[in-house]
Amino acid sequence: MSAKSEAIYKQFSEIGIIPVVVLNDAKDAEPLGKALMEGGLPAAEVTFRTAAAEESIRIMAEKFPDMLVGAGTVLTTEQVDRAVAAGAKFIVAPGLDTEIVQYCLDRDIPVCPGTQTASEVMLAVKMGLDHVKFFPAENAGGLAMIKAIGAAMTNVKFMPTGGINAKNVVEYLKSDKIFCCGGSWMVKGDMIKAGEFAKIKKLVAEAAGIVKEIRG
Numbered sequence: 001m002s003a004k005s006e007a008i009y010k011q012f013s014e015i016g017i018i019p020v021v022v023l024n025d026a027k028d029a030e031p032l033g034k035a036l037m038e039g040g041l042p043a044a045e046v047t048f049r050t051a052a053a054e055e056s057i058r059i060m061a062e063k064f065p066d067m068l069v070g071a072g073t074v075l076t077t078e079q080v081d082r083a084v085a086a087g088a089k090f091i092v093a094p095g096l097d098t099e100i101v102q103y104c105l106d107r108d109i110p111v112c113p114g115t116q117t118a119s120e121v122m123l124a125v126k127m128g129l130d131h132v133k134f135f136p137a138e139n140a141g142g143l144a145m146i147k148a149i150g151a152a153m154t155n156v157k158f159m160p161t162g163g164i165n166a167k168n169v170v171e172y173l174k175s176d177k178i179f180c181c182g183g184s185w186m187v188k189g190d191m192i193k194a195g196e197f198a199k200i201k202k203l204v205a206e207a208a209g210i211v212k213e214i215r216g
Contacts, residue, residue: 001130008090008110009131011043011068012159012180016173016211019204020045020072020161020184021056021192028192029056033064035197036187039204041211043068045092045182048079054086061087070110072182077103084109092182094135096120101127112159116140118149121156131157131179138163143172150177166207173214183207 001009012018019036021044023029029052036044042064046057048071060069070090071083080091080103090110093100097113104111105128114135115121124132134146137160141148146158160172161182172178186203 001128002108004108005110005131008068009157009179012131015041015043015068016180016215017041017169017207018043018045018068018159018180018182019187020047020182021187022047022050022184022189023052023056023192024050024189025193026052026055026059028195029059030063031195031197032187032192032200033060033067033069035201036204037064037067039186039201040208041186041204042066043070044187045070045072046088047071047073048075048083049073054082057083057088058086061089074100076100080104080109092133094133096124096132098123098127101129114161115158118152121149121153125153125156130155131159133182134158134160136162137172138168142168143175143178146177147175166203166210169207169210170214173211 046053071088072092074091074093091104092112094114096115101113112133114133157179158177159180164181164183165185169181172181186207191200
């Protein structure tokens with residue numbers, strides 16, 4: 001793992017919970033970024049499934065240079081280029097696409113592909129990765145599945161995403177196999193659309209408090 005990727009994953013671990021964000025309007029990027037920063041989770045995985053994603057990443061990266069902003073749901077190398085050009089510091093994919101992973105590795109772009117099986121984790125390790133996403137976490141067996149796979153691959157750390165909430169995140173964060181969790185419960189689309197950024201900040205602060213309580 002490159003020094004750049006190592007530094008990014010250290011930040012992931014310190015933040016503990018990475019807000020997974022869907023933005024349909026780039027005008028919401030700045031107030032959302034402010035809520036995340038002030039709430040105590042200075043990070044955002046902006047999903048690349050909306051037309052506003054690219055511009056939202058650009059706004060967050062420019063307005064909040066200390067924020068760990070990246071692109072999620074990346075499905076093509078062309079999206080990798082667009083996301084990085086906009087200021088994304090990391091790439092997350094829902095599955096293990098070897099073309100995307102190798103493309104990122106060749107360019108020293110931190111990448112966290114989705115995995116669900118031992119075979120996928122083995123392939124990720126073979127490509128030089130030791131940090132992977134586990135998605136969709138709850139549907140794919142949750143923490144029990146991560147521990148089972150992790151027992152065989154002792155050097156791999158996981159970022160479970162999908163079905164993570166304020167209640168079950170505690171058990172995930174307590175596991176030494178988890179470097180961070182991805183979650184959207186504190187940044188739900190309807191709250192963003194309604195401009196409820198004070199509410200988002202409150203939920204973000206509660207999530208940050210959970211991390212602090214567990215990890216100190």
